[in-house]
Amino acid sequence: MLRRTFATNLRRLRSERGLSQEALADAAGLDRTYISALEREVYSASLDTIEKLADVLGIPGFEMLRD
Incomplete structure (x- = not known):
């Protein structure tokens, strides 16, 4: 479940930026x-x-795992 949430958030945040x-x-x-x-x-x-990606995306790391 967390893997899916992370993947979805990563794709969305990357695209939004x-x-x-x-x-x-x-x-x-x-x-x-x-x-x-x-x-x-x-x-x-x-x-x-997660920390590296969150830093580049300009968000706290925990946001990558929020549903």
Whole structure:
């Protein structure tokens, strides 16, 4: 359930900010294919990764997990 919530929020927040997967990945120091896998619920994100993505998206990390 949390993986789905995270994936949905990641995709929504990225889109709302007009970021491509590649732009988000570059800003967070991650690989674009990893961002894609997170959005498709293939992988779970570590707390460190959630923090990196939240920082780039300009939100507190816990917001990535809110339903």
